[in-house]
Amino acid sequence: MAVSWQPSVLTNGRTGPAKQVNNNFVTSVDLTRRQKFHPVSIAGTKRAFAETDAEGGAAQFSRQNDTEIRASKIVECSDEHVEEVQPYRPGSTPSVTQHPLLSLRHPSYDLPKQLVENFAGLGVHVIYPWQSSCLMRSGVLSQAKNLVYTAPTGGGKSLVADVVLLKKVLQNPAKKALLVLPYVALVQEKTKWLRRLVEGLRREECSEGPGMNAQKSRSPEITVVSFYGGSKSKATWSDCDVAVCTIEKANMLVNSAIEEGTIGDLGIVVCDELHMLDDEHRGYIFELMLTKLMCLQLGIQVVGMSATLANPEVLADWLRAKFFVAKYRPIPIHEHLVYENTIYPSANSKEFLKTASQLTSSDPTQRPSQPTRIIEKSLYQELSNPLTNAVVALAAETAEQGYGALVFCNSRASSQAIACLIAKTLHHIPASAEVTERRIDVLASLQALPGGFEPCLSDTVPSGVGFHHAGLTIEERDIIAEAYDNGTLKVIVATCSLAAGINLPARRVILNSARMGRDMVGPAMLRQMRGRAGRKGKDEIGETFLCCQKIELEPVAELLEAELPAVMSCLTPEKRGIKRAILETISTRMISTYEGLQEYAQNSLLWHTAPNHKMVLDMLDAAIVSLLKDKLIEVTEYDTYAPTALGNAIVASGLTPEDGLFVHADLRQALSSFVMDSEMHLFYLFTPIPHQTQSFATTSEVAWPTFRSLLEQLDDPSLRALRLIGINPALVNQLANSGLDNLPERTEDELRTARIYRRVYSTFALRDICNETPINTISLKYNLPRGTIQNLAQTCHGFAAGMIKFCQRMATPISHCAPDQSRNHDESTIGPDAQLIGAGTPARPTITNSEASGFSMLAAVLEHMQSRLYAGARADLLEMAQVTFVKGRMARLLYENGFKSVRALSEADAKKDILPIMMGISGWKLKQIQRDVNRSAAEEGDAEAGDLYEMRKRKLEEKLLRKAEIMVRSAAVIYEREVLRTADFEE
Numbered sequence: 001m002a003v004s005w006q007p008s009v010l011t012n013g014r015t016g017p018a019k020q021v022n023n024n025f026v027t028s029v030d031l032t033r034r035q036k037f038h039p040v041s042i043a044g045t046k047r048a049f050a051e052t053d054a055e056g057g058a059a060q061f062s063r064q065n066d067t068e069i070r071a072s073k074i075v076e077c078s079d080e081h082v083e084e085v086q087p088y089r090p091g092s093t094p095s096v097t098q099h100p101l102l103s104l105r106h107p108s109y110d111l112p113k114q115l116v117e118n119f120a121g122l123g124v125h126v127i128y129p130w131q132s133s134c135l136m137r138s139g140v141l142s143q144a145k146n147l148v149y150t151a152p153t154g155g156g157k158s159l160v161a162d163v164v165l166l167k168k169v170l171q172n173p174a175k176k177a178l179l180v181l182p183y184v185a186l187v188q189e190k191t192k193w194l195r196r197l198v199e200g201l202r203r204e205e206c207s208e209g210p211g212m213n214a215q216k217s218r219s220p221e222i223t224v225v226s227f228y229g230g231s232k233s234k235a236t237w238s239d240c241d242v243a244v245c246t247i248e249k250a251n252m253l254v255n256s257a258i259e260e261g262t263i264g265d266l267g268i269v270v271c272d273e274l275h276m277l278d279d280e281h282r283g284y285i286f287e288l289m290l291t292k293l294m295c296l297q298l299g300i301q302v303v304g305m306s307a308t309l310a311n312p313e314v315l316a317d318w319l320r321a322k323f324f325v326a327k328y329r330p331i332p333i334h335e336h337l338v339y340e341n342t343i344y345p346s347a348n349s350k351e352f353l354k355t356a357s358q359l360t361s362s363d364p365t366q367r368p369s370q371p372t373r374i375i376e377k378s379l380y381q382e383l384s385n386p387l388t389n390a391v392v393a394l395a396a397e398t399a400e401q402g403y404g405a406l407v408f409c410n411s412r413a414s415s416q417a418i419a420c421l422i423a424k425t426l427h428h429i430p431a432s433a434e435v436t437e438r439r440i441d442v443l444a445s446l447q448a449l450p451g452g453f454e455p456c457l458s459d460t461v462p463s464g465v466g467f468h469h470a471g472l473t474i475e476e477r478d479i480i481a482e483a484y485d486n487g488t489l490k491v492i493v494a495t496c497s498l499a500a501g502i503n504l505p506a507r508r509v510i511l512n513s514a515r516m517g518r519d520m521v522g523p524a525m526l527r528q529m530r531g532r533a534g535r536k537g538k539d540e541i542g543e544t545f546l547c548c549q550k551i552e553l554e555p556v557a558e559l560l561e562a563e564l565p566a567v568m569s570c571l572t573p574e575k576r577g578i579k580r581a582i583l584e585t586i587s588t589r590m591i592s593t594y595e596g597l598q599e600y601a602q603n604s605l606l607w608h609t610a611p612n613h614k615m616v617l618d619m620l621d622a623a624i625v626s627l628l629k630d631k632l633i634e635v636t637e638y639d640t641y642a643p644t645a646l647g648n649a650i651v652a653s654g655l656t657p658e659d660g661l662f663v664h665a666d667l668r669q670a671l672s673s674f675v676m677d678s679e680m681h682l683f684y685l686f687t688p689i690p691h692q693t694q695s696f697a698t699t700s701e702v703a704w705p706t707f708r709s710l711l712e713q714l715d716d717p718s719l720r721a722l723r724l725i726g727i728n729p730a731l732v733n734q735l736a737n738s739g740l741d742n743l744p745e746r747t748e749d750e751l752r753t754a755r756i757y758r759r760v761y762s763t764f765a766l767r768d769i770c771n772e773t774p775i776n777t778i779s780l781k782y783n784l785p786r787g788t789i790q791n792l793a794q795t796c797h798g799f800a801a802g803m804i805k806f807c808q809r810m811a812t813p814i815s816h817c818a819p820d821q822s823r824n825h826d827e828s829t830i831g832p833d834a835q836l837i838g839a840g841t842p843a844r845p846t847i848t849n850s851e852a853s854g855f856s857m858l859a860a861v862l863e864h865m866q867s868r869l870y871a872g873a874r875a876d877l878l879e880m881a882q883v884t885f886v887k888g889r890m891a892r893l894l895y896e897n898g899f900k901s902v903r904a905l906s907e908a909d910a911k912k913d914i915l916p917i918m919m920g921i922s923g924w925k926l927k928q929i930q931r932d933v934n935r936s937a938a939e940e941g942d943a944e945a946g947d948l949y950e951m952r953k954r955k956l957e958e959k960l961l962r963k964a965e966i967m968v969r970s971a972a973v974i975y976e977r978e979v980l981r982t983a984d985f986e987e
Helices: 028-034 113-121 129-135 157-171 184-197 247-260 274-278 283-296 312-318 349-360 386-400 412-426 433-447 456-463 474-485 523-530 550-561 577-587 594-602 605-609 613-629 645-653 657-672 680-686 704-712 716-725 729-738 748-770 775-782 786-810 849-871 889-896 902-906 910-920 923-940 945-986
Strands: 074-076 146-150 176-181 224-227 242-246 266-271 301-306 321-325 333-339 342-345 373-375 405-409 465-468 491-495 508-511 542-548 633-635 641-643
Touching: 074 386, 113 184, 129 157, 129 321, 146 157, 146 312, 157 176, 157 184, 157 266, 157 301, 176 184, 176 247, 184 224, 184 242, 224 247, 242 247, 247 266, 247 283, 247 577, 266 283, 274 283, 274 301, 283 301, 283 577, 283 594, 283 605, 312 321, 312 605, 373 386, 386 405, 386 412, 386 491, 386 508, 386 542, 405 412, 412 456, 412 465, 412 491, 433 456, 433 474, 433 945, 456 465, 456 474, 465 474, 474 491, 474 786, 508 523, 523 550, 542 550, 577 594, 577 613, 577 633, 577 641, 577 645, 577 657, 594 605, 594 613, 605 613, 613 633, 641 645, 645 657, 645 786, 657 680, 657 716, 657 786, 657 849, 680 716, 680 748, 680 786, 680 849, 704 729, 704 748, 716 748, 748 775, 748 786, 748 849, 775 786, 786 849, 889 910, 902 945, 910 945, 923 945
Parallel strands: 146 301, 146 321, 176 242, 176 266, 224 242, 266 301, 333 542, 405 491, 405 508, 465 491, 508 542
Antiparallel strands: 074 373, 333 342, 342 373, 633 641
């Protein structure tokens, strides 16, 4: 794809790395050749202040003003071949008078009036016939029958689950609900939605039932709390009525509830994206959680849904559920194939396959289908590639018509490059004053972000275009997504991961490629991307355009023809899920006998999908032997299975057995040779294992020259700490000199060594975060996107909490009860003659008293360091970092300006005292605004550039003032709480 984009050569007086897309590198010589010189002397002419760096006096080079380009026109073919678009007919759906059950007010649903009004306030006035049929399945609403259902993306799956979940919570005040989602963004989005749904709702009054387990008196309001890795919320299972969780957090909550004996409080579990069961990295966690619920047989209702389930009947059989399959889409979708600037219809996969085979056939008699539209070839060099030309033309056409377009690309670099090209083609299209104002607000919000923002967005947002990928920070992605959702932006260019991450539908979905990186996307992902087309209430139709090159036609045709893969179990030896499943059931004291473990296996998806059951039992036996060998479980004097301290620690921290053993080895080494006069050892213990950080430091991404430089800057205690961990500076120097990318990983020892080096490399970045280094500075230092750095910080939050739990459990003594005294939920199925694998093996303690004491002290040290990690600041700023919006650099600036305590900040004047400090660190943002205004004035001849600058500056000031006011109020609340705590202590 012949697309290139060159960012500023200099940014804030610093030389930035030039970006390159598909080898079209733009050098300074190229820029010079493009420069137009005028025969007018500028000797003695002073530059405007905006053109200089006030701090360093260095000239500021803004981006080269590229020649405006126009998108190619798309022309219709002859009328006889033009695809007829059927108008959207709302009347085709029965009305409430024709079908009374389409109203949530119908007595059959028995929903509170306030809940129905809340649904209406969020735009849900009537439901679809399939939703009504699904809800009215026998026992789903009235008898808590389990349910598995599928419906296309955009077909309204979530509403069914919302109704079932909230009805359960409202009518059974003693019961809690668990909603499980795969991604943090979905958890946050769903939490906001549910909180709006339950606003003003009150539970029915009821006395404490057997499932209440002596809880504190609970508020009549419904409390919705989110749980996910990296969250700084301190809410617990007892604090909520509805817990919205990621897969990992949901499993940990279930484990804690089983161990504490409060699992009876759980009334319903809703699992969205149920097809994630066969995800090779996380699917087994989903399965082992649901298997535990099936094995307990406590009447907990399970509801599972997905848009891409190939075998719902198998999953329904496993979960003892009713299943329902819906194929209804409220908005019709028209699908197209785009090849060599020509658009062909492809109403279904067979038609696409026929068209693709005709286009690639060398047989002259094989003539392709007649196209519906032709995209004119572009005269611009940037659009010479037919694929790029088609994507830009289709996106520009959609935006010009006032609709939204969603473009999927196969990489971060291509998404930014395509977004810049589309923005150039839309630059000449005028926007209304209101939309222009909203786009200025979006830029002001981006410029106000403390971690900086992607400069390319300054070029795309004014034209109504944004891009979305993991290289951006969470705040940037949220601002872009919200701006697109409310119509401020008309085009959003994203990587494929967006299709599964958040819900952003569009009138037109354009696939720049059917690849994710180098590999073809799977059938499920492709359906999710295409399913984003069509927005209920805004679009009459949805359109998808799959743009292909010749070499991709046949693979794409096969992909479209492929059936969705059946969801299979991940509790297999190669995926190592069964070891964790067994360890968790034993650690939570849910099962302690061999027969109980057999029953657990019989309740798993593995049992329902395995070719034969003997194979499953053999896998069970092998896993038990492995756990005994690793000393994660043991056989007690009562001939039952029990967890060791290490097994308990691994389960409590949410690690896999393999990762838990790796961490345990590091912690034991730390106890024997801890370097107290350096923080590097603590930072290393808080650094997640590499595969948990979205490849922050895979061996192929470790910059060994940078690693060497970091080692050379260390003081003696820090270097000694790393040597004890296992780092050899000579090896790092050798790798830096040789240009090799990675370490060998052929044996177990080599794998462990490579993992240590990757983890230490990440530790340096974590140290920078805790030492108040700005995220954009860290990004430049390691040549990694700011989003990747931010992800490391967030992953560290969850991992740090896990390490503290690990140490606390290692310091807790283990006591084994006789079988009749233990809290087993499978007592009725335990036979008196159960044969244990490993019976007769003497129980051996895995931890001495001195080690337990050492782990207890280590837990205390790690807790202190965790506060620094959350604050992103040094120890002297921990008090100030409790305040909302006061983290890292802001805490330091307030401290240096005299606000050294929460009390001082609570007594400050937000406008007079705090706003000037915040504006002082926003100088570069003001310069960015000035450059944008100057460029706009130069391109459009705008004589009111000064007014535009003042307006955008005022917008920035208003946003910062609102933050300052929140900071002062937050400090006042914290200080008041401290005063009351002190008074209570003195009394």
